[in-house]
Amino acid sequence: MRKIIPAERFFYPTTKHYDHDQFNYKKSAPDVAVQPVSNGEVSAVMKYANEHQIPVTVRGNATGLMGANISADHGIAIDMIKMNKVLEYDPDSLTMTVQAGVRIRDIDEYLADQPFIYVPSPAMKWAAIGGNLNTNAGDMKAVKYGTTREHVRGLTAILADGTQIHCSHKTVKNSSGYDIKDLIIGSEGTLAIVTEVVLRLIPRPQVKKTWIDGKNIPVKNFPSKTAVAI
The missing domain is CATH 3.30.465.10 (Uridine Diphospho-n-acetylenolpyruvylglucosamine Reductase; domain 3)
Structure with missing residues:
Protein backbone atom coordinates (compact mmCIF):
# COMPACT_ATOMS: atom_id res chain seq x y z
CA MET A 1 0.00 0.00 0.00
CA ARG A 2 2.85 2.41 0.75
CA LYS A 3 4.03 1.94 -2.84
CA ILE A 4 0.68 3.27 -4.04
CA ILE A 5 0.06 6.22 -1.68
CA PRO A 6 2.89 8.50 -0.39
CA ALA A 7 3.59 8.60 3.35
CA GLU A 8 2.05 12.05 3.87
CA ARG A 9 -1.32 10.72 2.64
CA PHE A 10 -1.08 7.27 4.27
CA PHE A 11 -2.36 6.79 7.83
CA TYR A 12 -1.45 3.71 9.87
CA PRO A 13 -2.56 3.43 12.54
CA THR A 14 -5.57 5.64 11.88
CA THR A 15 -6.79 8.46 14.10
CA LYS A 16 -10.20 8.95 15.78
CA HIS A 17 -11.17 11.13 12.82
CA TYR A 18 -11.89 7.97 10.83
CA ASP A 19 -14.00 5.98 13.32
CA HIS A 20 -17.33 7.85 13.07
CA ASP A 21 -19.62 10.03 10.97
CA GLN A 22 -21.59 13.19 11.82
CA PHE A 23 -24.08 11.21 13.93
CA ASN A 24 -21.17 9.93 16.06
CA TYR A 25 -23.18 6.96 17.37
CA LYS A 26 -21.55 3.89 15.85
CA LYS A 27 -17.74 3.86 15.94
CA SER A 28 -15.43 1.53 14.03
CA ALA A 29 -12.00 2.46 12.77
CA PRO A 30 -10.35 1.26 9.54
CA ASP A 31 -6.96 -0.44 9.72
CA VAL A 32 -5.52 1.95 7.15
CA ALA A 33 -6.69 5.28 5.71
CA VAL A 34 -5.43 6.75 2.44
CA GLN A 35 -6.02 10.08 0.72
CA PRO A 36 -5.74 9.66 -3.06
CA VAL A 37 -5.42 12.65 -5.38
CA SER A 38 -6.11 11.01 -8.74
CA ASN A 39 -8.24 8.40 -10.49
CA GLY A 40 -5.10 6.32 -10.95
CA GLU A 41 -4.42 6.14 -7.22
CA VAL A 42 -8.02 5.17 -6.41
CA SER A 43 -7.86 2.50 -9.11
CA ALA A 44 -4.58 1.10 -7.76
CA VAL A 45 -5.93 0.95 -4.19
CA MET A 46 -9.08 -0.84 -5.33
CA LYS A 47 -7.09 -3.30 -7.42
CA TYR A 48 -4.88 -4.10 -4.43
CA ALA A 49 -7.87 -4.47 -2.09
CA ASN A 50 -9.68 -6.70 -4.58
CA GLU A 51 -6.67 -8.98 -5.02
CA HIS A 52 -6.24 -9.37 -1.24
CA GLN A 53 -9.98 -9.42 -0.36
CA ILE A 54 -9.73 -6.37 1.91
CA PRO A 55 -12.94 -4.43 2.68
CA VAL A 56 -12.99 -0.80 1.54
CA THR A 57 -15.05 2.13 2.82
CA VAL A 58 -15.14 5.50 1.07
CA ARG A 59 -15.32 8.77 2.99
CA GLY A 60 -15.82 12.39 2.04
CA ASN A 61 -16.38 14.95 4.78
CA ALA A 62 -18.27 12.34 6.84
CA THR A 63 -21.39 14.52 7.17
CA GLY A 64 -23.66 11.49 6.79
CA LEU A 65 -25.99 10.33 9.56
CA MET A 66 -26.58 6.71 8.52
CA GLY A 67 -23.18 5.07 8.98
CA ALA A 68 -22.42 4.66 5.27
CA ASN A 69 -18.86 5.96 5.65
CA ILE A 70 -18.00 4.03 8.82
CA SER A 71 -15.52 1.16 8.34
CA ALA A 72 -17.68 -1.48 10.04
CA ASP A 73 -15.40 -4.26 8.77
CA HIS A 74 -12.22 -2.22 9.26
CA GLY A 75 -9.91 -2.67 6.24
CA ILE A 76 -9.10 0.39 4.10
CA ALA A 77 -10.76 3.80 4.28
CA ILE A 78 -10.41 5.84 1.08
CA ASP A 79 -10.62 9.48 2.14
CA MET A 80 -11.58 11.56 -0.91
CA ILE A 81 -10.97 14.94 0.70
CA LYS A 82 -7.79 15.63 -1.32
CA MET A 83 -9.62 15.10 -4.61
CA ASN A 84 -11.11 18.58 -4.38
CA LYS A 85 -10.37 20.30 -7.68
CA ARG A 204 -28.92 32.21 -11.82
CA PRO A 205 -32.52 33.09 -10.79
CA GLN A 206 -33.17 36.80 -10.54
CA VAL A 207 -35.76 36.40 -7.78
CA LYS A 208 -36.07 34.02 -4.84
CA LYS A 209 -39.40 33.36 -3.14
CA THR A 210 -40.53 30.97 -0.44
CA TRP A 211 -44.10 29.71 -0.15
CA ILE A 212 -45.56 28.65 3.20
CA ASP A 213 -49.17 27.57 3.50
CA GLY A 214 -49.89 29.14 0.13
CA LYS A 215 -48.43 32.52 1.09
CA ASN A 216 -45.40 34.20 -0.47
CA ILE A 217 -42.93 34.96 2.32
CA PRO A 218 -39.64 36.87 1.74
CA VAL A 219 -36.76 34.44 2.10
CA LYS A 220 -35.09 36.50 4.86
CA ASN A 221 -38.28 36.34 6.96
CA PHE A 222 -39.35 32.71 6.61
CA PRO A 223 -39.71 30.79 9.88
CA SER A 224 -37.96 27.55 10.78
CA LYS A 225 -40.96 25.39 9.82
CA THR A 226 -40.91 23.41 6.58
CA ALA A 227 -40.96 25.66 3.51
CA VAL A 228 -40.56 25.27 -0.23
CA ALA A 229 -38.09 27.55 -1.98
CA ILE A 230 -38.68 28.27 -5.69
Missing part, protein backbone atom coordinates in the same frame (compact mmCIF):
# COMPACT_ATOMS: atom_id res chain seq x y z
CA VAL A 86 -12.66 22.00 -10.17
CA LEU A 87 -11.56 20.35 -13.41
CA GLU A 88 -13.60 22.39 -15.89
CA TYR A 89 -16.14 25.19 -16.00
CA ASP A 90 -17.97 25.12 -19.34
CA PRO A 91 -20.75 27.73 -19.56
CA ASP A 92 -21.35 26.87 -23.23
CA SER A 93 -22.64 23.44 -22.27
CA LEU A 94 -23.99 24.59 -18.88
CA THR A 95 -21.73 22.16 -17.03
CA MET A 96 -19.03 22.10 -14.40
CA THR A 97 -16.74 19.11 -13.89
CA VAL A 98 -15.37 18.53 -10.39
CA GLN A 99 -13.61 15.86 -8.38
CA ALA A 100 -15.73 14.00 -5.86
CA GLY A 101 -14.12 15.64 -2.81
CA VAL A 102 -15.24 19.16 -3.74
CA ARG A 103 -17.58 20.59 -1.11
CA ILE A 104 -20.96 22.17 -1.86
CA ARG A 105 -19.59 25.38 -0.33
CA ASP A 106 -16.64 25.31 -2.75
CA ILE A 107 -19.00 25.03 -5.72
CA ASP A 108 -21.10 27.94 -4.48
CA GLU A 109 -18.01 30.09 -3.98
CA TYR A 110 -16.59 29.18 -7.39
CA LEU A 111 -19.83 30.21 -9.12
CA ALA A 112 -20.45 33.29 -6.94
CA ASP A 113 -19.56 35.77 -9.72
CA GLN A 114 -20.86 33.62 -12.57
CA PRO A 115 -24.30 33.84 -14.24
CA PHE A 116 -24.98 30.15 -13.48
CA ILE A 117 -25.56 28.10 -10.34
CA TYR A 118 -25.57 24.49 -9.22
CA VAL A 119 -29.01 24.08 -7.70
CA PRO A 120 -28.94 21.23 -5.10
CA SER A 121 -27.88 22.73 -1.79
CA PRO A 122 -28.29 20.38 1.18
CA ALA A 123 -28.08 21.90 4.65
CA MET A 124 -24.49 20.84 5.28
CA LYS A 125 -22.48 23.08 2.96
CA TRP A 126 -19.25 21.27 3.79
CA ALA A 127 -20.61 17.97 2.46
CA ALA A 128 -18.63 16.60 -0.48
CA ILE A 129 -20.34 16.34 -3.86
CA GLY A 130 -19.43 12.64 -4.07
CA GLY A 131 -21.44 11.93 -0.93
CA ASN A 132 -24.36 14.00 -2.20
CA LEU A 133 -24.34 11.98 -5.41
CA ASN A 134 -24.09 8.62 -3.64
CA THR A 135 -27.09 9.45 -1.45
CA ASN A 136 -28.99 11.37 -4.16
CA ALA A 137 -29.26 14.22 -1.68
CA GLY A 138 -31.90 16.91 -1.95
CA ASP A 139 -33.11 19.99 -0.10
CA MET A 140 -36.17 22.24 -0.01
CA LYS A 141 -35.61 23.23 -3.65
CA ALA A 142 -36.01 19.60 -4.73
CA VAL A 143 -39.77 20.15 -5.09
CA LYS A 144 -39.12 22.53 -7.98
CA TYR A 145 -35.73 21.43 -9.32
CA GLY A 146 -35.38 17.78 -8.32
CA THR A 147 -32.68 16.03 -6.30
CA THR A 148 -28.98 15.58 -7.11
CA ARG A 149 -29.75 12.99 -9.81
CA GLU A 150 -31.44 15.60 -12.02
CA HIS A 151 -28.32 17.78 -11.92
CA VAL A 152 -25.64 15.26 -12.88
CA ARG A 153 -24.79 14.93 -16.57
CA GLY A 154 -22.03 12.36 -16.25
CA LEU A 155 -19.49 10.79 -13.92
CA THR A 156 -16.24 8.86 -13.70
CA ALA A 157 -16.09 5.92 -11.31
CA ILE A 158 -13.76 3.12 -10.21
CA LEU A 159 -15.16 -0.40 -9.95
CA ALA A 160 -14.22 -2.95 -7.28
CA ASP A 161 -11.43 -4.45 -9.39
CA GLY A 162 -9.89 -1.06 -10.18
CA THR A 163 -11.48 -0.64 -13.61
CA GLN A 164 -12.21 2.98 -14.50
CA ILE A 165 -15.49 3.78 -16.26
CA HIS A 166 -17.05 6.94 -17.71
CA CYS A 167 -20.84 7.26 -17.70
CA SER A 168 -22.81 9.63 -19.96
CA HIS A 169 -21.41 12.98 -21.05
CA LYS A 170 -21.99 16.73 -20.98
CA THR A 171 -24.73 16.53 -23.59
CA VAL A 172 -28.36 16.87 -22.51
CA LYS A 173 -29.54 13.96 -24.67
CA ASN A 174 -27.65 10.70 -24.29
CA SER A 175 -29.62 7.46 -24.66
CA SER A 176 -26.95 5.07 -25.94
CA GLY A 177 -26.44 1.93 -23.86
CA TYR A 178 -27.38 1.22 -20.27
CA ASP A 179 -28.08 4.12 -17.89
CA ILE A 180 -25.19 3.27 -15.56
CA LYS A 181 -24.97 6.86 -14.30
CA ASP A 182 -28.39 6.82 -12.67
CA LEU A 183 -27.76 3.32 -11.34
CA ILE A 184 -24.66 4.53 -9.48
CA ILE A 185 -26.33 7.71 -8.19
CA GLY A 186 -27.96 6.86 -4.86
CA SER A 187 -26.19 3.50 -4.53
CA GLU A 188 -24.32 4.57 -1.35
CA GLY A 189 -20.96 3.59 -2.84
CA THR A 190 -21.88 -0.10 -3.12
CA LEU A 191 -21.40 -0.29 -6.89
CA ALA A 192 -18.40 1.96 -7.56
CA ILE A 193 -16.32 4.83 -6.21
CA VAL A 194 -17.28 8.08 -7.92
CA THR A 195 -14.17 10.20 -8.54
CA GLU A 196 -15.37 12.90 -10.99
CA VAL A 197 -18.78 14.44 -11.61
CA VAL A 198 -20.13 16.52 -14.51
CA LEU A 199 -22.67 18.85 -12.91
CA ARG A 200 -25.56 20.52 -14.68
CA LEU A 201 -25.79 24.29 -14.19
CA ILE A 202 -28.77 26.61 -14.69
CA PRO A 203 -29.01 30.39 -15.15
Whole structure:
Protein backbone atom coordinates (compact mmCIF):
# COMPACT_ATOMS: atom_id res chain seq x y z
CA MET A 1 0.00 0.00 0.00
CA ARG A 2 2.85 2.41 0.75
CA LYS A 3 4.03 1.94 -2.84
CA ILE A 4 0.68 3.27 -4.04
CA ILE A 5 0.06 6.22 -1.68
CA PRO A 6 2.89 8.50 -0.39
CA ALA A 7 3.59 8.60 3.35
CA GLU A 8 2.05 12.05 3.87
CA ARG A 9 -1.32 10.72 2.64
CA PHE A 10 -1.08 7.27 4.27
CA PHE A 11 -2.36 6.79 7.83
CA TYR A 12 -1.45 3.71 9.87
CA PRO A 13 -2.56 3.43 12.54
CA THR A 14 -5.57 5.64 11.88
CA THR A 15 -6.79 8.46 14.10
CA LYS A 16 -10.20 8.95 15.78
CA HIS A 17 -11.17 11.13 12.82
CA TYR A 18 -11.89 7.97 10.83
CA ASP A 19 -14.00 5.98 13.32
CA HIS A 20 -17.33 7.85 13.07
CA ASP A 21 -19.62 10.03 10.97
CA GLN A 22 -21.59 13.19 11.82
CA PHE A 23 -24.08 11.21 13.93
CA ASN A 24 -21.17 9.93 16.06
CA TYR A 25 -23.18 6.96 17.37
CA LYS A 26 -21.55 3.89 15.85
CA LYS A 27 -17.74 3.86 15.94
CA SER A 28 -15.43 1.53 14.03
CA ALA A 29 -12.00 2.46 12.77
CA PRO A 30 -10.35 1.26 9.54
CA ASP A 31 -6.96 -0.44 9.72
CA VAL A 32 -5.52 1.95 7.15
CA ALA A 33 -6.69 5.28 5.71
CA VAL A 34 -5.43 6.75 2.44
CA GLN A 35 -6.02 10.08 0.72
CA PRO A 36 -5.74 9.66 -3.06
CA VAL A 37 -5.42 12.65 -5.38
CA SER A 38 -6.11 11.01 -8.74
CA ASN A 39 -8.24 8.40 -10.49
CA GLY A 40 -5.10 6.32 -10.95
CA GLU A 41 -4.42 6.14 -7.22
CA VAL A 42 -8.02 5.17 -6.41
CA SER A 43 -7.86 2.50 -9.11
CA ALA A 44 -4.58 1.10 -7.76
CA VAL A 45 -5.93 0.95 -4.19
CA MET A 46 -9.08 -0.84 -5.33
CA LYS A 47 -7.09 -3.30 -7.42
CA TYR A 48 -4.88 -4.10 -4.43
CA ALA A 49 -7.87 -4.47 -2.09
CA ASN A 50 -9.68 -6.70 -4.58
CA GLU A 51 -6.67 -8.98 -5.02
CA HIS A 52 -6.24 -9.37 -1.24
CA GLN A 53 -9.98 -9.42 -0.36
CA ILE A 54 -9.73 -6.37 1.91
CA PRO A 55 -12.94 -4.43 2.68
CA VAL A 56 -12.99 -0.80 1.54
CA THR A 57 -15.05 2.13 2.82
CA VAL A 58 -15.14 5.50 1.07
CA ARG A 59 -15.32 8.77 2.99
CA GLY A 60 -15.82 12.39 2.04
CA ASN A 61 -16.38 14.95 4.78
CA ALA A 62 -18.27 12.34 6.84
CA THR A 63 -21.39 14.52 7.17
CA GLY A 64 -23.66 11.49 6.79
CA LEU A 65 -25.99 10.33 9.56
CA MET A 66 -26.58 6.71 8.52
CA GLY A 67 -23.18 5.07 8.98
CA ALA A 68 -22.42 4.66 5.27
CA ASN A 69 -18.86 5.96 5.65
CA ILE A 70 -18.00 4.03 8.82
CA SER A 71 -15.52 1.16 8.34
CA ALA A 72 -17.68 -1.48 10.04
CA ASP A 73 -15.40 -4.26 8.77
CA HIS A 74 -12.22 -2.22 9.26
CA GLY A 75 -9.91 -2.67 6.24
CA ILE A 76 -9.10 0.39 4.10
CA ALA A 77 -10.76 3.80 4.28
CA ILE A 78 -10.41 5.84 1.08
CA ASP A 79 -10.62 9.48 2.14
CA MET A 80 -11.58 11.56 -0.91
CA ILE A 81 -10.97 14.94 0.70
CA LYS A 82 -7.79 15.63 -1.32
CA MET A 83 -9.62 15.10 -4.61
CA ASN A 84 -11.11 18.58 -4.38
CA LYS A 85 -10.37 20.30 -7.68
CA VAL A 86 -12.66 22.00 -10.17
CA LEU A 87 -11.56 20.35 -13.41
CA GLU A 88 -13.60 22.39 -15.89
CA TYR A 89 -16.14 25.19 -16.00
CA ASP A 90 -17.97 25.12 -19.34
CA PRO A 91 -20.75 27.73 -19.56
CA ASP A 92 -21.35 26.87 -23.23
CA SER A 93 -22.64 23.44 -22.27
CA LEU A 94 -23.99 24.59 -18.88
CA THR A 95 -21.73 22.16 -17.03
CA MET A 96 -19.03 22.10 -14.40
CA THR A 97 -16.74 19.11 -13.89
CA VAL A 98 -15.37 18.53 -10.39
CA GLN A 99 -13.61 15.86 -8.38
CA ALA A 100 -15.73 14.00 -5.86
CA GLY A 101 -14.12 15.64 -2.81
CA VAL A 102 -15.24 19.16 -3.74
CA ARG A 103 -17.58 20.59 -1.11
CA ILE A 104 -20.96 22.17 -1.86
CA ARG A 105 -19.59 25.38 -0.33
CA ASP A 106 -16.64 25.31 -2.75
CA ILE A 107 -19.00 25.03 -5.72
CA ASP A 108 -21.10 27.94 -4.48
CA GLU A 109 -18.01 30.09 -3.98
CA TYR A 110 -16.59 29.18 -7.39
CA LEU A 111 -19.83 30.21 -9.12
CA ALA A 112 -20.45 33.29 -6.94
CA ASP A 113 -19.56 35.77 -9.72
CA GLN A 114 -20.86 33.62 -12.57
CA PRO A 115 -24.30 33.84 -14.24
CA PHE A 116 -24.98 30.15 -13.48
CA ILE A 117 -25.56 28.10 -10.34
CA TYR A 118 -25.57 24.49 -9.22
CA VAL A 119 -29.01 24.08 -7.70
CA PRO A 120 -28.94 21.23 -5.10
CA SER A 121 -27.88 22.73 -1.79
CA PRO A 122 -28.29 20.38 1.18
CA ALA A 123 -28.08 21.90 4.65
CA MET A 124 -24.49 20.84 5.28
CA LYS A 125 -22.48 23.08 2.96
CA TRP A 126 -19.25 21.27 3.79
CA ALA A 127 -20.61 17.97 2.46
CA ALA A 128 -18.63 16.60 -0.48
CA ILE A 129 -20.34 16.34 -3.86
CA GLY A 130 -19.43 12.64 -4.07
CA GLY A 131 -21.44 11.93 -0.93
CA ASN A 132 -24.36 14.00 -2.20
CA LEU A 133 -24.34 11.98 -5.41
CA ASN A 134 -24.09 8.62 -3.64
CA THR A 135 -27.09 9.45 -1.45
CA ASN A 136 -28.99 11.37 -4.16
CA ALA A 137 -29.26 14.22 -1.68
CA GLY A 138 -31.90 16.91 -1.95
CA ASP A 139 -33.11 19.99 -0.10
CA MET A 140 -36.17 22.24 -0.01
CA LYS A 141 -35.61 23.23 -3.65
CA ALA A 142 -36.01 19.60 -4.73
CA VAL A 143 -39.77 20.15 -5.09
CA LYS A 144 -39.12 22.53 -7.98
CA TYR A 145 -35.73 21.43 -9.32
CA GLY A 146 -35.38 17.78 -8.32
CA THR A 147 -32.68 16.03 -6.30
CA THR A 148 -28.98 15.58 -7.11
CA ARG A 149 -29.75 12.99 -9.81
CA GLU A 150 -31.44 15.60 -12.02
CA HIS A 151 -28.32 17.78 -11.92
CA VAL A 152 -25.64 15.26 -12.88
CA ARG A 153 -24.79 14.93 -16.57
CA GLY A 154 -22.03 12.36 -16.25
CA LEU A 155 -19.49 10.79 -13.92
CA THR A 156 -16.24 8.86 -13.70
CA ALA A 157 -16.09 5.92 -11.31
CA ILE A 158 -13.76 3.12 -10.21
CA LEU A 159 -15.16 -0.40 -9.95
CA ALA A 160 -14.22 -2.95 -7.28
CA ASP A 161 -11.43 -4.45 -9.39
CA GLY A 162 -9.89 -1.06 -10.18
CA THR A 163 -11.48 -0.64 -13.61
CA GLN A 164 -12.21 2.98 -14.50
CA ILE A 165 -15.49 3.78 -16.26
CA HIS A 166 -17.05 6.94 -17.71
CA CYS A 167 -20.84 7.26 -17.70
CA SER A 168 -22.81 9.63 -19.96
CA HIS A 169 -21.41 12.98 -21.05
CA LYS A 170 -21.99 16.73 -20.98
CA THR A 171 -24.73 16.53 -23.59
CA VAL A 172 -28.36 16.87 -22.51
CA LYS A 173 -29.54 13.96 -24.67
CA ASN A 174 -27.65 10.70 -24.29
CA SER A 175 -29.62 7.46 -24.66
CA SER A 176 -26.95 5.07 -25.94
CA GLY A 177 -26.44 1.93 -23.86
CA TYR A 178 -27.38 1.22 -20.27
CA ASP A 179 -28.08 4.12 -17.89
CA ILE A 180 -25.19 3.27 -15.56
CA LYS A 181 -24.97 6.86 -14.30
CA ASP A 182 -28.39 6.82 -12.67
CA LEU A 183 -27.76 3.32 -11.34
CA ILE A 184 -24.66 4.53 -9.48
CA ILE A 185 -26.33 7.71 -8.19
CA GLY A 186 -27.96 6.86 -4.86
CA SER A 187 -26.19 3.50 -4.53
CA GLU A 188 -24.32 4.57 -1.35
CA GLY A 189 -20.96 3.59 -2.84
CA THR A 190 -21.88 -0.10 -3.12
CA LEU A 191 -21.40 -0.29 -6.89
CA ALA A 192 -18.40 1.96 -7.56
CA ILE A 193 -16.32 4.83 -6.21
CA VAL A 194 -17.28 8.08 -7.92
CA THR A 195 -14.17 10.20 -8.54
CA GLU A 196 -15.37 12.90 -10.99
CA VAL A 197 -18.78 14.44 -11.61
CA VAL A 198 -20.13 16.52 -14.51
CA LEU A 199 -22.67 18.85 -12.91
CA ARG A 200 -25.56 20.52 -14.68
CA LEU A 201 -25.79 24.29 -14.19
CA ILE A 202 -28.77 26.61 -14.69
CA PRO A 203 -29.01 30.39 -15.15
CA ARG A 204 -28.92 32.21 -11.82
CA PRO A 205 -32.52 33.09 -10.79
CA GLN A 206 -33.17 36.80 -10.54
CA VAL A 207 -35.76 36.40 -7.78
CA LYS A 208 -36.07 34.02 -4.84
CA LYS A 209 -39.40 33.36 -3.14
CA THR A 210 -40.53 30.97 -0.44
CA TRP A 211 -44.10 29.71 -0.15
CA ILE A 212 -45.56 28.65 3.20
CA ASP A 213 -49.17 27.57 3.50
CA GLY A 214 -49.89 29.14 0.13
CA LYS A 215 -48.43 32.52 1.09
CA ASN A 216 -45.40 34.20 -0.47
CA ILE A 217 -42.93 34.96 2.32
CA PRO A 218 -39.64 36.87 1.74
CA VAL A 219 -36.76 34.44 2.10
CA LYS A 220 -35.09 36.50 4.86
CA ASN A 221 -38.28 36.34 6.96
CA PHE A 222 -39.35 32.71 6.61
CA PRO A 223 -39.71 30.79 9.88
CA SER A 224 -37.96 27.55 10.78
CA LYS A 225 -40.96 25.39 9.82
CA THR A 226 -40.91 23.41 6.58
CA ALA A 227 -40.96 25.66 3.51
CA VAL A 228 -40.56 25.27 -0.23
CA ALA A 229 -38.09 27.55 -1.98
CA ILE A 230 -38.68 28.27 -5.69
